[in-house]
Amino acid sequence: MKIDLTGKCAIVTGGGTGIGRAISIGLAENGASVVVNYSRSKAEDTVAEITRMGGKACAAQADVTDEVQVISLVETAVTTFSGLDILVANAGGRTIDAPSADLTRDQWAEGIDLNCTSVFLRVKHAAPRLPDGSGRFRTHHPDIVNQRPVRGHSRNDYLCRRQGRA
DSSP states (O other), X not given: OOOOOTTXXXXXXXXXXXXXXXXXXXXXXXTOEEEEEESSSOOHHHHHHHHHTTOOEEEEEOOTTOHXXXXXXXXXXXXXXXXXXXXXXXXXXXXXXXXXXXXXXXXXXXXHIIIIIHHHHHHHHHGGGSTTOOOOOOTTOTTEEEOOOOOSSOHHHHHHHHTTOX
C-alpha cells in the first residue's frame, strides 16, 4: 500500500536493524524524511539505502532510556527536517535472558526502563512537536506507533516484563 508521506518527518527508534530498518525504509519509500535512531548498532547502512533510493535520512545515536538523549533526538528531527510528524517507538527488547523469578531487582528495573519508561519518554517529548501540538500523552495518537515484538522461548515471562507486569 502506498501512502503519501511527502514532506513528513519520522523518527524510528531502533531504526538501524531488523524491524526498525524495514520501517525506516518503508517510510522513506512513501516519501517521509527519516531520523534513524540507534544506540549500539549502527544506522549508516539504513541511511545509505534510503539516500540511494532518493530519500532523505540521517542517523542519530541516542539511548532511549536517557531523557536528555531523547530530547536531543527529537530536536535532531525538528532541526534537520523542519518538524516532526511521526514517531515509531520501535527500540526495546530483552535485557537479560532469564525467567523473571531469576532476575535481580536491578535487572528487572533495566528491562522496565528499556521497554516501558523509554516509551513514555519518547512520547512525552515527541507529542508536543507533532502536528496538533497539544503535548497530551495519548496512546491512541495516530502518528505514534509503539512496536512490541515478541520473540524468545520464555514468551509469557517476556510479555509480562514487556508490558510492565509481574
